[in-house]
Amino acid sequence: MSNTSRAVYDTLAGIGRALGNGHRLELLERLAQTEAPVETLAQATGLSLANASQHLQHLRRAGLVTARREGRQMYYRLTDERIVTLMGLMREIAESNLAEMERLVGQLFGGSDADEALEPMSREALAQALAQREVTLLDVRTREEYGAGHLPGAINIPMDQLEQMLDRLPRDQEIVAYCRGPYCVLSHEAVRLLQRQGFRVRRYEEGYPEWKAAGLPTD
Amino acid sequence: MSNTSRAVYDTLAGIGRALGNGHRLELLERLAQTEAPVETLAQATGLSLANASQHLQHLRRAGLVTARREGRQMYYRLTDERIVTLMGLMREIAESNLAEMERLVGQLFGGSDADEALEPMSREALAQALAQREVTLLDVRTREEYGAGHLPGAINIPMDQLEQMLDRLPRDQEIVAYCRGPYCVLSHEAVRLLQRQGFRVRRYEEGYPEWKAAGLPTD
DNA sequence: TCAATAGTCAAATGTTCAATTGAGTATTTG
DNA sequence: CAAATACTCAATTGAACATTTGACTATTGA
Structure with a gap:
């Protein structure tokens, strides 16, 4: 394994880590309905404002969401429609392979x-x-x-x-x-x-x- | 958000966490070729035996691989073909949204x-x-x-x-x-x-x- | 039964992550 | 310009992760 290909897998793993938290999955699901400002998302998920903000930035670093300022609000949105498909696949795999699910x-x-x-x-x-x-x-x-x-x-x-x-x-x-x-x-x-x-x-x-x-x- | 639906997201997040490490992604990719015993996988990825074993068990807890004993070897394999599709989607999303990638x-x-x-x-x-x-x-x-x-x-x-x-x-x-x-x-x-x-x-x-x-x- | 093989497990270490708190920043509104 | 709003950032704390090391277990073969 070359150094670069290791780096490729690590970058890819960044997306995995972003998906590796229940609150972030909830945020993504909420964002799949429509873009929204931080406060709305925090309320929808029951997170504190600061915590929601930090999760959103985690998602942003992983390239899954983007932010846009509008007045004093930051609207976050999914960067890519395929993220919905990705979560759907995770769900299917979980449902067929995890008894817990x-x-x-x-x-x-x-x-x-x-x-x-x-x-x-x-x-x-x-x-x-x-x-x-x-x-x-x-x-x-x-x-x-x-x-x-x-x-x-x-x-x-x-x-x-x-x-x-x-x-x-x-x-x-x-x-x-x-x-x-x-x-x-x-x-x-x-x-x-x-x-x-x-x-x-x-x-x-x-x-x-x-x-x-x-x-x-x-x- | 009900308690149960929180638990659903957390379980789903378990799959995300399993995908949230470059070495595990390498292991999955290797397993996508064919099932293999731990030692082979460790060599293919450059991990120590114990470390590879632990990553594999992490993947197993997440429901992504299963293990089967054959003589003194443990053969691991992907539980689900769709995992390949899932990784492919992660790759596509990463390639279109991350400059780093x-x-x-x-x-x-x-x-x-x-x-x-x-x-x-x-x-x-x-x-x-x-x-x-x-x-x-x-x-x-x-x-x-x-x-x-x-x-x-x-x-x-x-x-x-x-x-x-x-x-x-x-x-x-x-x-x-x-x-x-x-x-x-x-x-x-x-x-x-x-x-x-x-x-x-x-x-x-x-x-x-x-x-x-x-x-x-x-x- | 004993030694060798293939793996798992437990403990220990340093690292990263999640959540809270309180301070700081950008933007609007009076 | 001052106050209010909507965040973001930094620091802190406890929890979870990744890796190594060495001990332990299951299976085979001599």
Whole structure:
């Protein structure tokens, strides 16, 4: 092994280290929705401001995010769409090879009843159903996240308002709910709520960032 | 953020940490060629036996490799083909976003002269050229690596014997050389040597593990 | 059964990392 | 220009990592 190739692996390992912390993964997932200033990110992840700032700079040194000043705020954003794909692959590998992961995901989503009965929808199936206008898409993220980009034609009803706005949803067509990504629980909650109310509803198994990273159209 | 979802991110981060060390990345790359016992891996990477063993166990805890005893040797192997894809993605992201990476890769391969003149061949282009029998494939890895799997129809001439065995290569067809992966220098050296000798020769830009991980046929 | 081989484990060392605290900086607003 | 906002930076503390060394364990072969 030459000295240079050692240096190549070390540089590459820098990316690994950046991905080697749960808080940083959360920050990346949040950034996959849309760029955001430090304070917003700190709140979203429950980190102190200084700590969030330092994690973000760690990510910046690894080349995964960039920062841009706007007034007195620093907006951070992912440098590369492929980072979403990268995290998705890590997830797939973890889910198929770590028993621990299976247990946790079960615990996160298993919560209750029949919502397992209906298979979640894959990206491909959803793309096809959308093309044929067979389903109504429901985005249960916040208004801001929706505003920054969403699947084509999706209706936005943030999860905490869903119960009050059931009249905006069709009863004669299947509804597909989605949120931030595979570990976001909002769409699970939405499905449970809507099923109780008698709607025909399923989940899209990923989320907005994965859809976008796959190169599919967004609004 | 729920407690469980925090635990999910931490578990995922375990994979990141495992990828967060240059020596471990080297071990993974070596394992992408074929399974191997600890001592072989230690030699290939220049690590002490104990140190290699500990890195391997780190990888095992992260679910990236598994071990199997055979006599007095422990054979380690990748648990999942997708790990090759994961490392490939890290590489792509690093190359497009880190100036440092560009510099190092240039230094690793730029070495000399005209070998840049000919574009390396992409996986797709190579697959097509093979299907049409337009090229002769040359595998310059060791006999063992070749024996554990290689691209369909490839001739094996380890790099250190290439100069003595030029008569086994055709002068009337383009040759495509490949080795262990994108950072392996053997195929670069092969191309340089063969070009000096008047052969028509190019590189396949990745290597055996990437070809295999992409689901393409191997021998 | 004894020696040799191939690896793992435990302890010890120096290094890097994560989080907190408090001070410092850039930008806007009154 | 002064105060407020939104960060960033430096210093500190305890935890986790990487490496070496030497002891320990499992398997084989004489």
